[in-house]
Amino acid sequence: MLRYAQATQTRALPHIQALSVERDGAFLGLDTATRRNLELTETLRGQPAPTLCSLLDTCITSMGARFLRHALHHPLRNPAIPTARLAAIETLLDDGGRTLRVVRQALRGFADIERIAGRIALFSARPRDLSSLRDSLHRLAELREPLHDAPAQLLVELATPSAVLDLLTRSILPEPSALIRDGGVIANGFDADLDELRALNDNCGSFLVDLEARERERSGIANLKVEYNRVHGFYIEITNANAAKVPEDYRRRQTLKNAERYITPELKAFEDKALSAQDRALAREKMLYEGVLTALQADLPQLQRIARAVAHTDLLACFADIALARNYCRPLFSEEPGLLIEGGRHPVVEGELTGGESFIANDTKLGDGRRLLLITGPNMGGKSTYMRQTALIALMAHIGSFVPATRVVLGPLDQIFTRIGASDDLASGRSTFMVEMTESAAILHHATERSLVLMDEVGRGTSTFDGMALAFAICRHLVEKNRALTLFATHYFELTLLANEYADLANVHLDAVEHGERIVFLHAVEEGPANQSYGIQVAALAGIPGSVLKAARRQLREFEQRASVNPLQPDLFASPLPNYPEPLEAEPHPAMLKLAAIDPNELTPKQALDALYELKALSK
Numbered sequence: 001m002l003r004y005a006q007a008t009q010t011r012a013l014p015h016i017q018a019l020s021v022e023r024d025g026a027f028l029g030l031d032t033a034t035r036r037n038l039e040l041t042e043t044l045r046g047q048p049a050p051t052l053c054s055l056l057d058t059c060i061t062s063m064g065a066r067f068l069r070h071a072l073h074h075p076l077r078n079p080a081i082p083t084a085r086l087a088a089i090e091t092l093l094d095d096g097g098r099t100l101r102v103v104r105q106a107l108r109g110f111a112d113i114e115r116i117a118g119r120i121a122l123f124s125a126r127p128r129d130l131s132s133l134r135d136s137l138h139r140l141a142e143l144r145e146p147l148h149d150a151p152a153q154l155l156v157e158l159a160t161p162s163a164v165l166d167l168l169t170r171s172i173l174p175e176p177s178a179l180i181r182d183g184g185v186i187a188n189g190f191d192a193d194l195d196e197l198r199a200l201n202d203n204c205g206s207f208l209v210d211l212e213a214r215e216r217e218r219s220g221i222a223n224l225k226v227e228y229n230r231v232h233g234f235y236i237e238i239t240n241a242n243a244a245k246v247p248e249d250y251r252r253r254q255t256l257k258n259a260e261r262y263i264t265p266e267l268k269a270f271e272d273k274a275l276s277a278q279d280r281a282l283a284r285e286k287m288l289y290e291g292v293l294t295a296l297q298a299d300l301p302q303l304q305r306i307a308r309a310v311a312h313t314d315l316l317a318c319f320a321d322i323a324l325a326r327n328y329c330r331p332l333f334s335e336e337p338g339l340l341i342e343g344g345r346h347p348v349v350e351g352e353l354t355g356g357e358s359f360i361a362n363d364t365k366l367g368d369g370r371r372l373l374l375i376t377g378p379n380m381g382g383k384s385t386y387m388r389q390t391a392l393i394a395l396m397a398h399i400g401s402f403v404p405a406t407r408v409v410l411g412p413l414d415q416i417f418t419r420i421g422a423s424d425d426l427a428s429g430r431s432t433f434m435v436e437m438t439e440s441a442a443i444l445h446h447a448t449e450r451s452l453v454l455m456d457e458v459g460r461g462t463s464t465f466d467g468m469a470l471a472f473a474i475c476r477h478l479v480e481k482n483r484a485l486t487l488f489a490t491h492y493f494e495l496t497l498l499a500n501e502y503a504d505l506a507n508v509h510l511d512a513v514e515h516g517e518r519i520v521f522l523h524a525v526e527e528g529p530a531n532q533s534y535g536i537q538v539a540a541l542a543g544i545p546g547s548v549l550k551a552a553r554r555q556l557r558e559f560e561q562r563a564s565v566n567p568l569q570p571d572l573f574a575s576p577l578p579n580y581p582e583p584l585e586a587e588p589h590p591a592m593l594k595l596a597a598i599d600p601n602e603l604t605p606k607q608a609l610d611a612l613y614e615l616k617a618l619s620k
């Protein structure tokens with residue numbers, strides 16, 4: 001990889017000082033499915049927002065934003081560094097956020113030092129990169145001042161590099177040109193030879209004014225002009241009306257419609273000197289600029305350390321800003337196994353609420369004696385939100401961020417697994433159910449007692465009894481073998497009976513209430529199993545036609561009646577028993593059928609009147 005980089009850049013890579021090894025054991029395990037399902041930096045639809053990253057990213061600098069994205073995908077397993085970050089965030093918030101505001105204001109002047117250092121190493125840095133670097137180094141003292149309680153190492157890395165700052169201040173103009181080829185980059189006083197060439201070029205204007213005055217007096221031509229353009233250089237322009245007064249030493253350079261342009265030996269000598277001075281000044285400036293880049297090579301390690309320190313400071317300030325704005329709390333780490341969340345909220349869902357809506361906070365308690373929560377309840381009731389918020393709170397704590405809850409205590413965690421959602425992988429030849437089983441297999445093989453596992457609707461991709469059998473078996477395996485901290489959401493209410501077999505398994509549910517034809521989701525997690533899924537009511541909310549909903553309700557009643565007659569019947573769609581009573585349902589009145597079929601928006605006044613008479617007749 002290094003040889004490839006050297007070949008493509010056609011030079012050495014002095015800014016690559018060492019290689020660091022990242023070991024899996026240092027980070028909280030997140031497989032590809034978990035990263036996708038938790039929507040850390042990309043939604044399930046592939047959009048950059050709303051995600052956890054888009055919510056948390058209030059970073060001022062590009063370096064801080066990159067550090068945040070890296071941290072989200074590399075939560076630290078050892079709580080030492082997250083604990084240090086949490087302490088630093090608390091320090092920023094101790095005085096009501098005053099220190100935080102000062103730090104974030106100081107960060108606003110910082111350029112991307114990390115990227116600029118890389119460009120300096122490759123000699124591709126532009127003049128404004130160097131001026132931005134100089135201005136950023138000037139602001140280090142302003143950033144250091146409010147961080148007197150920060151870790152000592154952070155303050156050391158934020159120390160101003162006086163030699164680098166002095167070089168950039170002396171060598172680069174306050175506002176240099178965008179490109180070195182245009183000149184106007186190297187500061188006056190940095191190089192005597194360049195100053196001399198520039199003086200010659202700058203004095204050009206006064207020389208031309210003096211020459212024009214002398215030639216007007218000598219020739220007697222009042223409107224004689226001495227000018228310059230890039231194509232023809234310097235020239236003396238005289239109108240045709242004054243052609244007879246042209247001195248003998250003038251030599252024609254260009255003929256125009258109403259005038260002639262001339263050159264004199266004196267003007268030609270000055271032109272040669274002035275134009276060569278300009279070219280030599282540009283060449284000298286380019287050489288000096290490359291010399292500045294060469295001199296900065298030795299300071300690249302120090303610039304990289306400063307970049308990391310600024311990015312770290314920006315990340316901490318970002319976390320503190322979010323915690324203050326959204327009322328997050330500091331999580332605690334414990335040696336005792338388990339997970340306790342009081343008043344937990346889903347950070348992204350809460351952030352998307354508008355119009356005065358409030359998020360319904362819920363508690364989560366897992367640990368010894370309560371290893372698996374079997375979650376039942378209606379579709380749209382909030383089961384997936386509840387599961388994801390638990391994982392996101394744990395992940396945020398392990399990157400050193402405050403979390404959306406009133407109290408959080410985390411025992412040791414090694415991995416987070418998720419089996420959420422339904423999607424196929426047609427390019428690899430995998431059906432939706434195959435994807436579901438592949439992700440479930442990975443969890444069953446790798447989850448440990450210290451893993452956090454989210455399982456949502458396992459078994460729904462196949463037939464009812466196959467799916468239910470798999471859900472039973474997987475749930476038993478998680479409780480008996482893996483012993484992981486598990487949230488297991490299902491619509492198979494039969495699984496709730498497992499609470500009678502396992503003391504470590506507890507039933508919880510999210511409830512809803514019906515008001516006539518409407519359903520209201522309460523989003524509150526309660527102990528015990530749910531009694532129904534409200535699937536038909538949710539279908540109504542989605543806009544399923546009324547006739548389809550009516551047929552579904554009729555079919556549901558038929559299934560329930562069959563189950564009450566023969567609970568062990570192996571096939572819900574088998575023919576009824578010989579003496580099976582037909583479902584009792586009154587036939588709707590013809591007038592009601594006719595009324596249901598009328599669309600008022602499609603009727604003319606005459607048709608509406610006819611329909612009214614017809615309904616009147618049917619009602620009798």
